[in-house]
Amino acid sequence: MNENISREKAPGGAPATIKKKYRPQQQKSAYLFILPSMLILTVFVFVPLFASFIISLLDMNIFMQDVSFAGFKNFARVFQDDRVRGATWNTFYFAILEVPLQIGIALLLSIYVAKNNRYTRALRSIYYLPFVCSMTAVGIVWSMLLDPNLGILPYLLRCIGIESISFLKDPDLAMPTVIVVSAWKGFGYTLTLITAAVLNVPSSLYEAAEMDGANTWQKFTHITIPGIWPTVSFCIVTTTISALQMFDQAYVMTQGGPLNRTETLVQYIYDRGFQTAPYDLGYASAISVYLFAIIAIITFVLRKFILERGE
């Protein structure tokens, strides 16, 4: 499976390498360069991952007693479970709104922040701040600020006549609220990377475009966007991957509620494997494999689509 996908996605990673001749000396150093990383990833990620693939085929709980072969029984359950369906929907709901929101805010602001004046210098020193903080701390602060009964924001809204917005407690508003808080926390990182990329676009290109009479919008779409595309695509791919693994935010702020409306796949995996007896590790691993497949497919589609545009 890897073989096929990698060949398909090769246009992204290394189309040039296929044509070029390999120099033996360089090859040897290249392998040495990646050796430490490959070793660590193999031992500490692939081996456990492989183990959890095996576990998904077993009837096994976290006590690891009475293990028996289950075949695809766990996977059959995955596709019949309403909560898996709900969690899949929530996971996509989160990713589809959060990723564009975070990247969009960063992209728009980067145009302004890339200018060099006293306002942007002030901005640059603070927008990274939320990203540095732990999701636990951020989650606690926001859930207290937004608490419909004791929180200061709903209180202020009530003072100006907007009645009873329960944010995290309202089944329809909880996920949008989690999305906004996640974007609040994450936009600074994306903005930093994109701003750096914008600043790295050679100014000579802009000067040439100005001589050809290009307006601001044209300069943005024809020079800035292509120039920063590798960075943007990196941001899209990594943000999407982590959005599909969303856990901390909802774990701290909503515990998956209300009415399971913010329960994501990772949360459900966690619940089945570690929170609800009989701690069904086999079933939790089966859902993991399902999630892993979703993420892998989406990532490779994204990379193929986005990187082909970029090259």
Add this chain to the structure above:
Amino acid sequence: MKAKKVMAEVLAVMLAAVSVTGCGSSGQNETKGADTTAETEAAEAETKEDTDTAAAESGESEPVTLQFWNVFTGSDGDILRAIVDNYNETNTDNITIEMDIMPNDTLQQKLPAAIATQTAPDLVLFGVENLAPYVSNDSLEDISDFWDVTGVDKDNFLENVVELSYVDGKLYGTPMQYNVSYLYWNKDLFEAAGLDPETPPATMDELAEYAQKLTDPSKNQFGLAMPSNTTYMQFLWANGGDADDPETNKNLLDSEENLQTLTWMQDLAVNKKVTPANVTGSDADAMLQAGQVAMYMSGPWQINGLREQGINFGIAPCVAGSAGAFSPAGGCSYVIPKGTDAAKKQAAYKFMKYWLTDEILKEWSQKNGFPVWSRTLAEDPEIQNDEVLNSISKATEIGRAYNLGYSLASQIDNDVMIPMFENVLTGAKTPEEALKDASAAMDTVLAQ
């Protein structure tokens, strides 16, 4: 059966292969390591016997260090720590207890893996609802000989409390604390609403009536907090309903009584809006402490917070319905993970015995407001004059075990009961729908 064994072997081989591929030489080290552990264990067991005799002769004993995991985060953890520290300083058996507090979630993730890898602590303190799943996976030491070995008088403790530590007739833990749910009420708010501050509601009808009188949206004040992430067995039982029968694996949800109870709850929450919408237990705690909630049903752990906030509160038994008044019981027990060696097990027994002395139980009850369940301690004049403990003890009499000792308990809670109550309290489903869906979910869980 055979297939299971084969699978277990396959898994063992796989894990061994995992460690071999992981690091070339580690496989060897590992087996060697295992051997040496076995040897040391044997050696320790021997020395233990030696020291036991030696100790008996000289009155001194080898130092023993016990790793002790528990889930007592928050303020009751401080009190527990003080007791353990004091034990470390004063015990004459040369026992040192190293305490490690962690959130319940974390403990549940680490402990099974730790027991499987023989890295488990020697003593664990957790909720009695955990006993059944651990026992059914053979992960706890059978300590049925505890009463004989230590000479602690089992009959001095209330039977229903001790009973919680037994699974299938065998003792797996010693009781540490016991509690049921109580009705807390804010006396000041009662007075302000024109109700008698010393008379809490005794029936479900009164509860509903008072809750409405005590609700005042203009002050953001609510009559009765009903968190949506918990269960309300006390209401189902009060009307003669139930959820399931652990003995026979029978689903008892789909009944006229339960429908009546759920309809009553939805009317209170959705139509009369006596509870803040969609709150969690900890939200409700905070609102009770802030004086925004007049009545709330919860365990004894509320007492310290309410005292600190200076709330003028009372504690009453849960209200009665047509079938009487009941309250779900719970508690915590000390347990010894499987594989703990004999010497440490003996040391753990000594600490368990220490906990069961009236002196310690008294300290715990007085500082934390937990009910007293030692018969001799209940005679203690100080305890008898303690107003809070008195009302608590009275309210504890209606305690009723709910699925304790049943290995499906937490799944029934998480997959059936909590979603049902949440749907009813938020108005997401009608009581009929909620009950029907919950009953179907219950069938799925019980079919396992």
Add this chain to the structure above:
Amino acid sequence: MRGWKKTLRRLPGFLLTFCIIIIVLAPFLWLFVSSFKTDSDVISYPPRFFPTEWTFAQYKYVASSIPIFSMTKTTVIFAGGVTILSVLFDSMAGYAFARMNFKGSGLLFSIILLTMMVPFQIIMTPLYIEVYKLKLLDTYLGLILPRATSAFGIYMMKSFFQGLPKSIEESGRIDGMSEFRIFRSLMLPLCKPALASLAIFHFMNNWNDLLYPLMLTSSSSMRTLSAGLAVLVGNKVIKYGPTLAAAMISLAPLLILYIFCQKYFVEGIATEGVKE
């Protein structure tokens, strides 16, 4: 008249900046002042932004409940160790994937990307057993090694190295430099901003991580700060006051680090831009 117009032209920029600063900083300001509130102030109704009386009680409570200093030490060693190793290994691998031709690079890179798609919750139990089998449980090495490289870092460094002009390593090769020297003396200095941002990324990620250090240590002397502070948040009753103080304590070292690094970090980006 002219000055007025200038002000007007600047107004949108000012408003934008003002709004962002408020949105970003207000929650932190609230956290900071609230950590000096008494318990009853924290949950009072109507809510107040500032404390009615300032108190250190919450900090005192936190300090008396957990060994903050030894936990901080553990955390610094853990997060620092991971950061140093990971920045080194990530940039080496990223460099190889970006600038060197070798057989199977596409496939290997895809495989590395796969590791990004694995939520930690999925592998944590097998990982625990593995670390135990390697006899690394409860050691710094056992904490640091599994985190000593990351697909994210490799991917990020690869993206940065790809953006550098081709001429650089060619000149190095003409001078007869070894591949490692080209990497170390020519390429790395150009990537300082990227390295700094990756280092900050790794450091704060590991500093803030809760589940991982809790899972891979079984003795309380190896607890990290975030994990230790999590203990203060009660199971049954959340104590809001100490929770806020604990959140502040766990943030403080990062904020200080941030203040020191962001100058280098943000200006590093800016000067990079100016140079081009």
